[in-house]
Amino acid sequence: MSELLFFSLLNGIVTGLLLFMLASGLTLIFSMMGVLNFAHASFYMLGAYFAYTISLYVGFWLGLILAPLLVGVLGALVERYGLRYVHRWGHVAELIFTFGLAFLIEEVVQFIWGKETKAYHEPEILQFSLFTFFGQDFPAYKAFMLLVSIAIFIVLLLILTRSRIGLIIQAAITHPNMTAMLGHNVPLVFMGVFGVGCALAGLAGVIAGPALGTFPGMAVVLGSIVFVIVVVGGLGSLTGAFVASLLIGLLQTFAIALDYSVSDLLAVLNISVDAESALRDLWALSLPQVAPILPYLLLVLILIFRPTGLFGKRET
Amino acid sequence: MLEVKDLHAYYGKSHILQGVTFNVKEGEIVSLLGRNGVGRSTTIKSIMGEVAPQGSILYRGRQIAGLKAHEIARCGLGYVPENRDVFPGMTVRQNLLLGIKDMKVEGRWKMDDMFDMFPNLRNRADVDAGVLSGGEQQMLTMCRTLMGDPDLIMIDEPTEGLAPKIVEQVGDLLSEIARRGVSILLVEQKLAIALKISHRLYVMGHGHMVYEGTPDELKANEQIRKEWLEV
Ligand SMILES: Nc1ncnc2c1ncn2[C@@H]1O[C@H](COP(=O)(O)OP(=O)(O)O)[C@@H](O)[C@H]1O
């Protein structure tokens, strides 16, 4: 039992921090634009595919650096020549634009790379088991994912809270007009934040690609979870995104690891159920089976009991 | 220094500025007076590019109508809004830092100058700007703009709603700003400070200037004061 808890905890943190790499950018971009960027996870997917192709020529490590940069530049261009133009037609137009962009990117990815999962793997020096605990292996690559995510988290935190540019970003998000009139180039700040947010999503894709698979559906799979995180944490709140990322990461890994069914739960409560009853399928439902639904269940509960999210301030 | 000619501005369909013309010379303190709602704030906002201007705005000979707000600020124009727009989630010190446009350029003002003039701000340097009193927030917004070292500062109703003792402090700061060679465009409703420190005054009616003169001339002109200023 204790090794199960230990590995679930570790895996949950790895997943949670990976999710935060996407959620942090998405929530910052939401604070600036006032709309959710539906194409955010598409940049995550592009990161994986770019890194895959780059790794074929120059290896994994250069891909790790170049692919996020490329995705970041692409994101900045999308903001500068797409969203900034669409902005004048209002929020609905922006929303539809990001929707369309998500479809476009998925189609382009299928067109260039095809429908099947790509053979994008972790580098050989990370293909070993870091340690064995109660007979279970912990792959070195997972530890690597953990390290990268923590490093990114610390850098992001330091830049936003300790640097002058972080101060300008915060001011530009909350008071764009006043910040501009003090002489700060707010549109440039927005383009930068959008680009860096996309680059972070790209980086998440680069390191998740080998672990979770590089295929055209990867954006959709993660995208909806990331939206749940941003809403549960509170739209625009970085702290909220962090807490919700870890929460959902842990929720998912624990639900998969703990193989309990509804009847087990009822048994604990001293209620026995008839194995032949009409509801027997319900009683047999196990946690791993419902694991994919749990984040959405959490979303619904949050929307009912705390519509602003865990750390949200904004009235929407 | 600043030469505004036939300036028009709209909020949606309503024609707010209907041909505003005035100027501010180097080193001058000019006041823009008028009743509430005549368009004084809109005039400054169009100069800063926050409201789209139509017409000519020359700053040191350069046409700035149509530039973006941050470009206008970087030409050397400073703006202090009327609603004491501090960044509430940030400390007093961070607010002042945000006023600086370029860390590498040394301007007329240092943070310590601000703290020497307003010891209250020094004592509360690491306090959230949102919890300061109205007077302190007014000082902070003015100081924040000064940190950007403008050559012309436009200040919108700095004394509104403040206690007489704080109004006096605002007056002292305005004199200090002028002493350091910064031109001032002051928007006011009350006459007291404006008459005391201005070189010239304009009175604004509905969307355009209705009077221009020196403080002594305005004091003598009872008809203009009755018609356009007193309530
Ligand atoms: N954001 C706005 N939208 C629409 N009308 C506005 C707005 N701001 C000001 N107005 C109108 O424009 C006119 C001039 O306002 P303003 O420039 O603030 O006057 P003042 O500063 O002289 O009191 C007023 O009639 C006011 O109602």
Ligand SMILES: [Mg+2]
């Ligand atoms: Mg006003």
